[in-house]
Amino acid sequence: MTGFLDNAEIEIPCPKCGKxxxxxxxxxxxxxxxxxxxxxxxxxxxxxxxxxxxQAKKSAEKSLADLKRSLGKLGR
Ligand SMILES: [Zn+2]
Known part of the structure; x- marks a missing residue:
């Protein structure tokens, strides 16, 4: 599970160019x-x-939890 989260991508805004x-x-x-x-x-x-x-990690964990929940529903 930890490995899965490690592969989650988050977006870091650049303070200089804004991308x-x-x-x-x-x-x-x-x-x-x-x-x-x-x-x-x-x-x-x-x-x-x-x-x-x-905070970024928390939101990544939350979206993973949401994903797992919807996958679990599909499996039933
Ligand atoms: Zn930049």
Whole structure:
């Protein structure tokens, strides 16, 4: 289950160019900063607070839970 979540992608908005880079959660667990794929800016990631990594993880977990729930309904 942890591996599945690690492959979930979240979008990190770049403060400089405003474009969103998709990053895998598993990668973000080991890195506190990412490089914007569009302009090359290094984006320091916040771990908590609004727009922080903890919140992003929570929403990814929630959408996975929703997905599992709807899959479970289909299976019956
Ligand atoms: Zn950028």
């Amino acid at each position: 969103k880079s998709k990053q895998r959660l598993g990668r973000l667990n080991n890195n506190s900063s990412i490089r914007c794929g569009f302009c090359g800016t290094i984006i320091e990631l916040k771990t908590d607070g609004p727009g922080g990594l903890a």
